[in-house]
Amino acid sequence: MYLTLLGLNHNSAPIDIREQFAIQEDQYNKLYLNILSKDVSECCIISTCNRVEFYIFTDEDISKDTFLEIIEEAMSVDRYKLDDHSYHKSGRDAIEHIFSVASGLDSLVVGEPQVLGQVKDAFQRAKDNFAISTFMLHLQDYTLKIAKKVRTDTGICNNPVSVSYAAVELAKKIFDNLKSASALIIGAGEMCELAIKHFITSEIGSIIITNRTYEKAVNLANEYNARAIEFDKFTEALEEVDIVISSTGADHFIITHDRMASIMNTRKHKPLFIIDIAVPRDIDPEIAKIDNIYLYDIDDLKQIVESNKKNREKEAKKAKEIIDVAINKFYKSVEVMKINPVLKDVKDFFISTKDNELKKYLEKNNIDNEAEIAKLDTFMSSVINKQLHNLFTNIKTNVDSKKIHTLADAAKIIFNQEEIDNGEK
């Protein structure tokens, strides 16, 4: 069986091309049927905002041209456009690619966690469409296992690499439990919305949104189950909340040092975490000098993000080492899978021989006592199982050996009689 991949991603194709090849939920069924009708044994399609990839198992190795032909006919797309922006990988390279994708190494933001879920969904969708069986299921198990191992054994996902996520992670270093914390969002722009999403994911207690255009605040609040307040009332909210994120288009400070000092007295100096992501800044930087206020601006957060990106790149090297080891193991396990039917035939042969020989022996010696027959059968089965176990273990251990042996040498390896000095002949 040969694994081949054809795909395009954020590195190979611009967004307008990726959009043309993006697959909608209702298209999968037909697509899988079309691909499987082209001498393809198993197929899995991974489609996310950053990539569309087709993984197929075939009896013979297929070229990029053949693969493009299959996709052209299955999707009715321009094969030349796809050819210009796609990559084609097979065998080891294809396996390395899917392991890297699931581990987040091939993502736009290295180590991003969502891709693992998307890969898992892709396999499930393929399963629902009856497009995968033995080999692809085995690849799925390995891919998900390796991706989890990479995430557990390396720090690839540890440090936030987006400004809004970095803000949430910083908040967690001040407040133990965001469930009992509240946030005030000043502004209703894209950055504020992203921060709201991250806070909701972190299960923050409550969110208050304010904006100069009150309707925008209300719309955003309705969308995220938050509370909207009028812009001139936000200083009152500052007395209660724990986190403030500000991103307005104001050309002056909307929170001054003196105002904040008086608010802190009312708050009894309860810690306040403020993130000013506006340019020009919304918050007087002098307020950072007030005790129990932790003020960060966009540059501080970008600095954190840059440093975290460097850390992730270092961790990516460790992840690649894990993947390299995993590819070898995967190959070996596939070879074992391929030989399993042969081993089953060998076992069946031994069992039928045992049954025949036992039958002859019983007839010859006129044995009809059931207890004695059962005892003999158990004994012979036990001898066969023990011999076959050793034999099969030796075969599985050497299954991926590329050396060519004489039959005599192969028998020695299988029966583990002695080391072969030089197997290459």
Add this chain to the structure above:
Amino acid sequence: MFISYALMVYILAFMNILLRVFISSKIAVILAVFFALVGLGLNIHEIAIRYVLVGDFQSSTLFDFSIFLSIAFNLTFLFLFYRSKRVVIGLFLIPFSIIFTTLSMFAPTVEFPSTVYSLWRFGHLPFVILGSTFFIASFISSIMYLIQDNNLRLKRFGKLYKVFPSLDTLNNINNISMRVGFYFFTIGSILGFLWIVQIAEVNEISWFKSLQFILAAYPSFFIIKISFSMITCIYFAILILIKVKYGLPPKKLAMFTVIGFFSVILTYIGVGVSL
């Protein structure tokens, strides 16, 4: 023999805390707490053996004192873990258990016959020791708070920033340890006074005369010890009162805790100097 086992399990507990703090191993939390509990059991077993052998709870020898201290640090860790669900404080408390368990292995175990059999004596020592270990936990968490606060204000995101928990957690640990430390230390001090009263009754003199006699016999010991234990109790009573009644920002509470801890230190320096 049980002491060497106790030492071993405390080291294992410490190693698991390191694993939790530095590589975020989840199973390490369970193992750390398990080993700390086993160590506690082994230490208590040692005290029970001593009681059976001597027929009395010994407290005057370095051996028994070290075991008491080892138990106290361990109990403080377990209590704070139970309340905060964080093992990071064990990074600083369990090493004390390791040190005192090691010390007890080399300390003499000479038994002193009790002059006056007093229940107050049995209460005084454990309460004062536990109070002090909770004050130490409070001091450590305050220092950690101030370091973490500094990291956040100066935007220094180094190793300590990553390893230390949130300000909220550190403030909670400080709060709990300070209160528990204050209650235990105060109860221990009162029991110490009741012990003096009992000695006076046995000798058929007034407690005041008994105190005068002790002060005259061991002036530096008791003057420093009693003065600073009273200062400690009063200081922390005022601190708790202000916090409860008027509210105290976490950073100020951490700073005052650090200052207050020096009176605890001076109490023990008083004990050390006189001995």
